[in-house]
Amino acid sequence: MPELPDVEGFRRVLAAHEGHRIDRVDVIDSGALRDVDAERLTTSINALVFAGPRRHGKRLIGPLRQRGTRHLESDPTLVMHFGMTGLLLTARAGSDRHTHDRVIFVTDSEELRYRDQRKLQGIRLVDDDAHLDALMADLGPDAATVDQDDLCDRLRNHDRQLKAALMDQSLIAGLGNLTVDEVLWRACVHPSRSSRTLSAPEQERIHTELGRVLRYAMADGQIPTGPGWLTGVRDSTSPSCPGCGTPLRNSRISGRRTLWCPRCQQAPVSRTD
């Protein structure tokens, strides 16, 4: 589930806890921790308060602070990545645990729960803002705010399939498999096209649809699956294009399941799929 829009939803969940104090951290499964053990996590954030969270790409950034002060550069920060199956939710204190609740932050009001079936990613803790910057340095600009010139410069810098380029978090941060398929379908560009040889109108369409899809999806906290969305037909047995009705192609591109419309998204002449 978690791509940029989902993580934006989790950011709002975390934001609802701003100003609340962490009374206890229950690490139910330390397999959901990354680069930190349960002991260090628990002791270093106990009694701290959640400051205003932010998001970059698919990472949720949860700065902490001492009660009564702003977040300082020397304060620690939680960085969460949700992999393919993670989520963040608020639960009533002491309510029943879910099988996949891995870490529970017990605050002075409610509980914040990191729930994840597969534990492909997890929760990190950085000791200060310098470590946070170092951790985030491998990400490109956030996909929801990147401007067209920056996006196109970055795409032109490589000669790869568009699908692979847009999925590369160091190029643009936040796009996942569903979003990329959705954007390319709306922009009428084939996923196997080279990122280097896009026409000016194609570049503009990709940037425009990127913004539209993400804005709409962020409001929802997920990619909408309603009528008119490619995402809505992904799991049909024989999906057809929501625009023109043509049966969609369904294959592997750049190692990922990819859906596209052979009529709306013309195949590049130099490539076979």
Added chain:
DNA sequence: CGTGTTGTTCAGTT
């Protein structure tokens, strides 16, 4: 018992 999955990383290959 295979196959597949909304994410990421790494080793090996072209």
Added chain:
DNA sequence: TAACTGAACAACAC
């Protein structure tokens, strides 16, 4: 070098 491929991670559904 850059791009690509497959496996691995972990857990579950079909």
